[in-house]
Amino acid sequence: MGGTIYYLSRLLGTGHSYKKRKQLHTVELKVRMDCEGCELKVKNALSNMKGVQSVEINRKQQKVTVTGYVEPSKVLKKAQSTGKRAEIWPYIPYTLVAHPYAAPAYDKKAPPGYVRNVEAVTLSSQLVRQEDQLTTLFSDENPNACSIM
Structure with a gap:
């Protein structure tokens, strides 16, 4: 129903703007974490990002999995802003x-x-x-x- 209304409004030129939806991404990062404090710092920083639905951390593998409507490059920059060495999961x-x-x-x-x-x-x-x-x-x-x- 929403698609039909959008189509008709675009056809008639009522001027309604339509935002393109972001896609759901699962971003996996390798982040150097030594203790629970490091883990908590990274989790809090990534959880506060707009569009993030879940953050899972496996400290033993140094792996962070972020799921949400986010861009992978922005997630990487946010993880690096915590002062930890981070990269896209290379394995x-x-x-x-x-x-x-x-x-x-x-x-x-x-x-x-x-x-x-x-x-x-x-x-x-x-x-x-x-x-x-x-x-x-x-x-x-x-x-x-x-x-x-």
Whole structure:
């Protein structure tokens, strides 16, 4: 019903302004917290933001999860304003990575069951390069490219 009224008011040009709704986001941050005081400071700062619905903190993993109608960059800036070192959560479950113990993905500081988020684009581009090497190895343009003895 609300959409119909909005459409008709826009059609007739009554001048009602319509604000675009923000999307519900879940923002995960890695925040360095040592004690309950640090945890409370971060929780209070993030809970007081406009649009935040819930703040969950796992001090053992140094992970803060914020759910609400907020922008991830603003949540990060607010967490950094508490004086704590904060960054977007850089880890994903190791089951989602093809080679979790390869050099770019493996991180000793990662919580158990997590590895660094390695972009699939870099892995796929490396695979293409290997295929290119094999195709140029057996080239029709260069008959001496491969010799079998």
